[in-house]
Amino acid sequence: MSNVSPLVIMSYKCGPTFAAVTVGTIYIYVHVTSSLTKWRSEFSKERNRRDKQTVVQAAESLDNYDTVKYFNNEEHEIQEYKKIWRKYMQAQLKTMRSLALLNTSQNLIYNVGVGILMGLAVNQIKSGGMTVGDLVMVNGLLFQLNAQLNFVGSTYRDIKQSDIDIANMFNLKKLHSTIQSAPGALPLSISGETSSIKFDNVYFGYDTQPNVLNGLTFTVPSGKKAAVVGSSGSGKSTIINLLYRFYDPLQGGVYINGQSIKEVEINSLRRAIGIVPQKPKFFNKSIFYNLSYGDLTKSREEVLEAARKARVPDILMRDLDRDMGEKGEKVSLGQAQRIAIARVMLKDPHIILYDEATSSLDTVTEREIMSNLKEATVGKTTLVIAHRLSTVVDCDLILVLDKGRIVEQGTHYELLSNPHSIYTSMWNVQSQLPTNLDSLKKDTEGA
CATH class of the missing domain: 1.20.1560.10 (ABC transporter type 1, transmembrane domain)
Structure with missing residues (x-):
């Protein structure tokens, strides 16, 4: 105007x-x-x-x-x-x-x-x-x-x-996730006795890349400990991504306690699963905050109890208010893994996943961590993704993955009973490594 x-x-x-x-x-x-x-x-x-x-x-x-x-x-x-x-x-x-x-x-x-x-x-x-x-x-x-x-x-x-x-x-x-709970989806029905995992003829590939999984089929019974082993790029870590439903299979289905995970509420699915990754991620906040992240509703005493069960080192327990630094740079790999185990213990899920959790650790620390993991998995359905076969000897079931398929399965001793199996070949290569080093040392001393 x-x-x-x-x-x-x-x-x-x-x-x-x-x-x-x-x-x-x-x-x-x-x-x-x-x-x-x-x-x-x-x-x-x-x-x-x-x-x-x-x-x-x-x-x-x-x-x-x-x-x-x-x-x-x-x-x-x-x-x-x-x-x-x-x-x-x-x-x-x-x-x-x-x-x-x-x-x-x-x-x-x-x-x-x-x-x-x-x-x-x-x-x-x-x-x-x-x-x-x-x-x-x-x-x-x-x-x-x-x-x-x-x-x-x-x-x-x-x-x-x-x-x-x-x-x-x-x-x-404007972007919307393609992975969402189906309309009217019900919470996942699961307990310690009903926490089986099943992959049924699963095919999956990332974007336009060739398929990583090609008709993958296996079952982990409730309360049992299974391991997936294989060469790099065989699709081991993809199994975890599908279980958490970060992606959906191109074909086939993934089931927990007989329920298709595509038909259950996503939050209830992820609450039922805990993971200790190969390289745990941390916030640039206090050690206590990162410990409590497994379940932010738990009391301080419950957090400390989980840390003690995971054998978090005293040097960290005495200074829980200290920041861990960006990406946890102020703690060692062994300390980081123990914090990751404590988080899973605090969450107390029915299913526990280990994604090559000890692959970056020395032998002594690896043994200590494996002892912690054994305590954490009592009564839990456990799936271990492993490269070092020495870490899966005690598993109830070992699945050998090759080119996206299960080519062998059984216990450690059952698989070793076949001298021509892929597992036996992998075991021999890894078990002979120290011998080769000793031979090299002798040759060097002789020279």
Whole structure:
């Protein structure tokens, strides 16, 4: 309404010519502002993209600082960052130049419009059609109009910039997980006596890659301990991803206590499963917080009891308020595994998964951790993903995985009874390694 008032007054006091010039100026101002702002948006998008690249490059270099130092590549990382930074600065410069062009265009349009109106006013004064007071009034109205145009222009520019900045957030909000509980899904029905695991003719592959699992079929009875062994890339860890329902099989089904996990409520499924991963992830918070993460509803005493059962070292128990550092960098691998075991004990699930939990540990620590794991799995249905066969000797069932299929199964001694089995071959390779090292030592001493 305030924009119309100056036009009405100007048309009434000065005639339609003045109003027409003013309307024309406003139209050109708005049109140019809209067009240039739309044109500028591409520069802003490019700047945001380059800014993201600089952040990612810096984060990766810092996250892999030890690898950088191992290979003496500090200077290389600096140069890589500089290259990305230069591209960001170029994009930023284009954004600033386009803004300067927009501001200049807006000022030019306004000043040309004012110049025309002032020229018309001077001619009117000369002919006696206007007084000097009318000229002052016109000038005041134009200044009022200028303030409103500047406000509208800057507001529109800010809105468009904000729209670009939050576009990624809106795109994320549009994404929906394909893994969701089915409508009306019931909680998983499970207990210590009814916690069997079954994979029935499961096929699965990641994206467009060849299938990792090809007709995988096996059953782990309730309360039993089974192990899956095989070469790298045979699909061992994929089994865990499917059990947690991070993915769904392309074909076949996964069942717990006879219930298809696709038909039960996801939260109840994941509450029933606990995992000790190969490389546990931790928050940059206190040791106690990371211990309690297994079940945040448990009391402090219950958390401490789980830590004691997992034999978390005294050096950590005496300083539970100390931060673990980013990704748990302030604790050793052995300490990290014990914290991970304590979390599972605190959660007290019916099914426990171990994903090569000792593969990065020395032999002594491995034995200690395996002792902890044995205590944690009493009465639980347990699935162990293992590379070191020495860690699965006591399992009730060992499944040998090759190219996404179970090719052999049985107990440790049943599998070893076949001298031509894949398991026997793997066992011989691993058990002969110390002997080969001893031989190498003898050869070296003899030389």
